[in-house]
Amino acid sequence: MKMKKFAALAAATIMTVSAVAATSTFSVFATEPAENSIVIKDSVDGREYVAYQIFDRTSAVDSINWGEGIDGVSLLADDLTNESSQYYNAKFVGVTDAAGVAKVMTSDDWTASDSQLFAKALEKHVIPAHANRSYYDQGQGEYKISIYKAGYYVVIDNKTYVGDDEARSAFILKVVSGETDVTSKVGKPTLTKEIKHNEYGDNSWGTVGDNQIGDDVEFRIKTTIPSEVQYYDKYTYTIHDQLSEGFDLNENSLKYVYLDKDDVPVTGVTYTPVFDNNAIEKKFDVKFNIKALLAQNPNIAKIETYYSAKLNGNANVAVKATNNTDNNPNTAYLTYSNNPQDESGKEDGRTPDSKVYDWTFTLVGNKIDGQTRDRLAGAQFQLKDETGNVLKLVATGTRNEYRIATGSDTATITTITTDDLGVFYIKGIDDSVKYTLVEAKAPDEYNKASDTKFWLNTKDGDDIGYSKDGGTLNRLQIAKGDYSDKDANVGLTIENNKGGKLPSTGGIGTQIFYGVGGAIVVGAGVLLITKKRAKKD
Structure with missing residues (x-):
């Protein structure tokens, strides 16, 4: 009965580093296998697994003894039965040997918490000279430990990880008889x-x-x-x-x-x-x-x-x-x-x-004469969002450059005026938002341009214009109206044209008036002579 309980205990005792992981039962075998080994399923290279024999039997028989890898006397005296130790367990009071420890561990009131406490105490009392060390089989993605004698073993990930994205593996309590497979018990967050x-x-x-x-x-x-x-x-x-x-x-x-x-x-x-x-x-x-x-x-x-x-x-x-x-x-x-x-x-x-x-973009504006293509000064513009609100702007201190204002900005403006360069920049534009550039006042002698609807485009069909990680902008174009394939750095070009020329006094205008007046006088004279002749007749 005790052997069965000990077997059940070993199967249930699974813990991470401060814990124990057991994945098979203690079993009784008639003859010693030719080879004993522990195979640890863990594809992370660089770990240092070592195994120590805790008990020299694979079942909790009365003849069970401490294994060669543990100082059982100090384990009992210094920790398991020492009330001042953090590893003290009252269930071991009065126990003096390995067989007594095994019997307590197979009792009905032994819990998973008890197993954790027992496992934590082991590392302090292992005997390094009797460590069975692993080697990494890269082709199989696993560690292998050759074991000289069958028994009950603890497997410890002996490496401490500082600053790495790794955690120490679980202690693994395992019956070893023949080739024994275990799975690494590493837990880390993401x-x-x-x-x-x-x-x-x-x-x-x-x-x-x-x-x-x-x-x-x-x-x-x-x-x-x-x-x-x-x-x-x-x-x-x-x-x-x-x-x-x-x-x-x-x-x-x-x-x-x-x-x-x-x-x-x-x-x-x-x-x-x-x-x-x-x-x-x-x-x-x-x-x-x-x-x-x-x-x-x-x-x-x-x-x-x-x-x-x-x-x-x-x-x-x-x-x-x-x-x-x-x-x-x-x-x-x-x-x-x-x-x-x-x-x-x-x-x-x-x-x-x-x-x-998070990306934000720049509107580049170009104000030109529609016929001569010359740059124009004196044009005034406002920028509206999709709902028609005029956006507040602030001057950046660089010539012809402005940016979208935030709630904490002071000295904001709503209208910008072009100088003789005819180029202006508005920074802080979102892509895919349909903005409207409104010419509030045209340069002198020019007609005002129509409102210009535009949006910045980072996409090309279904292909996004960013690198896979989002850190590189691969494509940025500006769309005027519904579609355009202009590069955003070329920007919008807003043309103004001059109106029709009105006539003025002097020159050909006065000559026309004088000619018409003379014709009227001559016509009146002819009419008078005609009337006089009619009376004589």
Whole structure:
């Protein structure tokens, strides 16, 4: 009966680094196999797996002894039965040998938590001289450990990961008899940063967005929780988010959505993470105590963090493609607990950076004479959005250059005037928004041009004009009316034509009047002579 319980225990004892993972039962065998080995399914190269024999038998018989890889006497005295030890377990009180430990572990009241505590105590008392070390089989994507004697073993990932996107594997308690396969127990979270793309109203999430200066840009950070968290004493992770100079965080916009493994929102969660904002350096942190969160609902498997930031006047603005610098990046990464043996929950793990980009663009305007093609000064323009509102602008300090104003800007204007260069720039334009350029006043002696509807286009059919990661602008064109294939850096050309010439006094005009007057006088004389002759007759 005890042997069966011990076998069942070994099958159920699975924990990550601070934990134990057992994937097979203790079994009784009649003869020693010719070869014993542990094969660890783990495709990550560079780990250091070692195995130590804990018991010299594969079943909990009375003759079971401590294995050659463990100092069982110190394990019992210093930790399992020592009330001052963090690994103390009252169930071992009075136990003095390996057989007694095995019997306690097969008792009806032995729990998974007891197994975790036992596993945590082992690493302190292993005997390095009796370590069985692994080698990596790259072709198979697995580690192999040759074992001299059958028995009950603990397998330890002996490497500590600091700053890497890795976590220590689980302790694995395993009966070894012949070739024994086990699966690495590595648990680590993931982070993905996304930006809402408002183009064409699809409101999709991805790595690239484009907006008008002054817009509130929406972001989402998706993180996962590894299942192995349950075996840590303390498990935390922290989102680190770095905005570019072109963003101002809307601090009150942060909100958190908790999801289960099927992406179904988990309701009734009152937990709130610790938020720390550094507005000067344009970065913030959000720290989650995952153990506390799961205590409220163990079904939580994912966290989505939402916030918005205003695209401000410091944003980099693209004029033309190709461009890989004016992309206003936003970067996030996650640091996380990655060593279950560390009771402090130190965040030594770090995910790769997840980066998104937000683009904004420039309208280039050209004011010319429709006949001579000369540049024209004195034209006044206003820019309207899709709803007909006149947009406020601010001068940038560069000649003929303006940008869309934000709510914090002062000294704004609504009308710009061209100088003798006839060229002007309006920075901070969104793509796919149908703007209207209105000529409020034409240059002297010229007729006013009609309103010009335009929009900037980053797409070519179904092909998006950005690189796959969104960091490079490959295509930017300007559409006048419904369609145009002009490059955006050429911009809009607005022509003015002069009106018809009105007559003035003097010159040919007076000669005409004098000629007509003379004709009238001559006509009157002829008429008088004719009348006199008629009377004589």
